Structures are given as structure tokens and as C-alpha cells.
Amino acid sequence: MQTKTCTKCGETKPVEEFSKNSRSSNGFRSRCKVCHAAASRRYHQEHREAAAAYYQKYKEQRAAWKRRYRQEHKEAAAAYDRRYRQEHKEAAAAYDRRYNREHKEIRAVKARLYREGHKEEIAAFGRRYRQEHKAEIAAYVRRCRREQATAERSRQLQAFISAVKEIPHNTEGTEA
Ligand SMILES: [Zn+2]
Numbered sequence: 001m002q003t004k005t006c007t008k009c010g011e012t013k014p015v016e017e018f019s020k021n022s023r024s025s026n027g028f029r030s031r032c033k034v035c036h037a038a039a040s041r042r043y044h045q046e047h048r049e050a051a052a053a054y055y056q057k058y059k060e061q062r063a064a065w066k067r068r069y070r071q072e073h074k075e076a077a078a079a080y081d082r083r084y085r086q087e088h089k090e091a092a093a094a095y096d097r098r099y100n101r102e103h104k105e106i107r108a109v110k111a112r113l114y115r116e117g118h119k120e121e122i123a124a125f126g127r128r129y130r131q132e133h134k135a136e137i138a139a140y141v142r143r144c145r146r147e148q149a150t151a152e153r154s155r156q157l158q159a160f161i162s163a164v165k166e167i168p169h170n171t172e173g174t175e176a
Helices: 033-057 059-072 074-087 089-102 105-115 118-132 133-168
Strands: 004-005 012-014
Touching: 033 059, 033 074, 059 074, 089 105, 105 118, 118 133
Parallel strands: none
Antiparallel strands: 004 012
């Protein structure tokens, strides 16, 4: 059995306990798999912590920079948003749906406050809208009534069918 001594833990182990490394002269890493995994874990851990600390440290700064940039480039930012939404219609629509779902309550409150503060304008808008869309509204009302009538007829037919089904079959009817 071919063995090798780990430079980290000093244990002599079968070569299967060492990962292959084509760059090393004997074809294996100098550290055993266990030591290598531990070092790799530690490295990633420290790296992640450093990255998080860095991210946190400059968070405020980045937000301020972004605000200032957008302030100074309002037109460009708006154009960018428009173009982005144009090119990502699906994603934008999905985002809007999710946003609306997640902000349902706050939107309801805002809508109520708005209604309370703008009663006159809303009433005027409603009057104007109804005035300008008379034909469409009338057509809509007719369609609704028609659908209601259809639903009512279907309900009556269903009731009739069930009533007929409940009439017991006269199995002795042929006997006089
Ligand atoms: Zn080792």
C-alpha cells in the first residue's frame, strides 16, 4: 500500500486519503483530504466574513451615491427604467404583481386616505368618466344582465333536472 505523510497533521495515510494534484511532483496534494477540507472551509468562512464586513461598511455610502446619481441624472435614469421595462416586460410584470401582492394592505390604506382627501375630485372624475363612456357602460350593463339571465336560466334548468331525478321510478308500473 502506497502511503504519504500529511504536511499539516503529520499523519501517514494511504495515498487514497490525498487528493490528486497534477502540478505536484508525486501527483498528490501535500495535505490530506481532511486537512485540505478544513483549510478550505476556514478560508471560505473568513472570506465570507470579510466580504460581509466590507459590504456593510460601504452600504450607506453606496446608497448615498446612488441617490445623488439618480438625482443628478433623473432623465437618464427614467429613460433607463423605461428601456429596462420595455426589454424585460415579463420580468417587470411579474415584479409588479409580486410587489402589489406584498403591499396590498399599505396600498389599501393609501387608497382610502387618498379617497378621503380627494372626494370632490373623485366624484367629478366619476361624473366625467360616466359622461364620456356612456355607450361602453350601457353595453357593459347589458352584457352583465344577459349573463345573469343566462345563469338564472341554467340554474332553473338544473333545479328542474334534479326535481325530475327525484321522482321515484315506478318499477311495477306494467302490472295492472
Ligand atoms: Zn492531514
